Amino acid sequence: MFAYVARQPIFNVNREVYAYELLFRVGEDNCFPDIPPDEATSKILTSTHLSLGIEEITGDKKAFINFHRDTLMFRFPTSLDANKVVIEIVETVNVDDALVAACKHIRGLGYPIALDDYDMHGKWEAFMPFTSVVKIDITEIAHDKIPALVERFKANKMKLVAEKIETYEEFHKFKEMGFDYFQGYFLARPEIVRHRKLGPNNLTMLELLALSSEASLDLEKVKTIMERDPSLTYLLLRFINNPMVNKRHTINSLKHALNFMGEVEVKKFLSLLALANLSKGQPTELMQMALVRAKFCELAYLAVSKNKNSHTGFLAGLLSLLDAMMEQRIEDLVKKVPIDDDVKDALCGKPNLLRECLNLSQHFETARWAGIKQFAAKHKVNQALLHSYYNEAIKWAKHIHNAALDKD
Template sequence: MFAYVARQPIFDVNREVYAYELLFRIGEDNCFPDIPPDEATSKILTSTHLSLGIEEITGDKKAFINFHRDTLMFRLPTSLDASKVVIEIVETVDVDDALVAACKHIRGLGYPIALDDYDMKGKWEAFIPFTSIVKIDITEIPHEKIPALVERFKANNIKLVAEKIETYEEYNTFKEMGFDYFQGYFLAKPEIVKHRKLGPSSLTMMELLTLSSQAKLDFDEVNKIIERDPSLTYLLLRFINNPMVNKRHKITSLKHALTFMGEVEVKKFISLLALANLSDGQPSELMQMALVRAKFCELVFTELKDSDNPLKGFLTGLLSLLDAMMEQRIDDLVSKVPISDDVKGALCGNPGMLRHCLTLAQFFERAEWAGIQQFAAKYNIKQSLLHSYYNEAIKWAKHIHQSALNEK
């Protein structure tokens, strides 16, 4: 059975990732027939035991997972590691004494309980004494009623997640209100209030990024730049010795690394390193998202146009969050880097295959399964292959981020 997975980050007050909510579907129709999607999510999770592995999807972060009534009644969440998951009780469950007892038992075994999309209905009162987290959709409850809820839940030592946070203004508002965590796409929407200045290190990175964007890579120039910075040499060796990149050969010198990697891989490394440095001071999730998009767009674009330059897909995904990282308009930023016109166009929203690949990556981030289906139909590609590419991109990004970019 093939597990279709999407993950949506949950941030803390410092805009760092606290956890990921995992969403699962199965088959070409993305759900079991004739049963609610949330129930399908739970059944797929427990029947496949997460074939990809929770740790491959979330790293060292917790996983929020939706559970429906049947799986809670049969205590199926207890097949998972209590230290790695939060059990979300979906808002559509039918509540009775038996369900409350089952959830209380699960909590007693060490599993944190979260109420998803809390709607202020009386049926949830019995859960409050053993609930750890409450998620509130800010689009569903009048904002004037939320402060009283915050005060009440805080008095019961319950953490609060604000869902559907789409802007920095909303993030700041609910942060001041007392919320602990935030879920939404506000990180990917830049708050353009100032232009970040480029320091010496950033200018070096822009220089490297410019070199990597040229049709023919000048290895001598790359070598000169990297050689004058020992940390860059170290990072290059870390990158190439990563088992996700190189499983057989041990690279011991800069010259050996550049020769072994070849032009395309050296360009990738330079782009990764440049963006990692340019994103300094921003939440690490932005870089993680960019890495996943880069690998995913590369895989999909190569599948669709194997005769073209696969680096175009990689660069499109990698640079797609540059505006959020640099707090500038994407149109202004791409005008400063000599990347190809079709990559620039895709980043600026112009329709085309590269833009469609980027939009597909966003569909996966938001678990918009219908959009994924439409892409598969449009380009006559198996949907299961797209899901496998996204799973591969998540694993690749995790390894690269941990073993190389975190050391910068």
């Protein structure tokens, strides 16, 4: 697996993940300072790390990857599977006939070409006959000029990505304009238009979430609640059957399952199960993001805190998107669940160590490398270790979501 990566989802019009843009750095010294971009990309692509790790990061989704001049000239993208990647030509490249010819050759081999941060500059005209995707930063081009661009690109059968979409209002606006895909932080921000009602099943989930937050878990109470609904027992058994949890043991009863897992893992399972049910009807990427944050905050919090209760960091990360899932203010939601005050404060944005871990997870999501460096320096933790935690969290979230939280 490669050390330094951030992934940013690209959504379709139904708010489903179409692809991930992957942003890389290589080596502890190269991760944070400014380095030649070609050097970073070439080191990744000439190693085995990317070819071994890309599917762990993106699952079955495409990977959008930035390429600079030298990597394109030397045909580095051709070391990747053309069915799994989209080659992004960054806006800073120096364009000449040789670069156009190289990109045209790469497209001829089956690799989709995307223009990153299209700026209406004339230098891009030569790429138009073989470009598949155009990405437009909505903060860089006047909005009244964009409809004409959409009409032109659509006429040439190109797909359009709107970048820097930060609100639902922007999402709807550019969806109506005809954009195909959307990139930005809008999905993680709640649309406080209506409040989702809490039905009987949701109240049961909140009851389980409250149990998972207690300092000492009452397994008998958990067993009683889960026996009300056979599907909960089924999901617990699927969770235990996940090879990341249990590789050898055969489970023969609900009581055996709970005792086998132990208090810490049962707490995690209850939290996951509750949030998965509470987030029904919302895009699955919200749950994926919450899972990644949960595992990452658990690992980061344990690394820098004297409090060795791993569930504290896990719960803070897991609930950090609850407002977007439930379409309610986080301050109102945390009043309904008796969770630890430190977790409540972190979720509501009050400064504490848990909040710093949540901010750190967002630094990874948005590739704010300087913020990661600052956290590492403040808490005297190795930067490479933090990146390994984030990679581990992505892989863990993928396995848990597929094996434990998907009923299909």
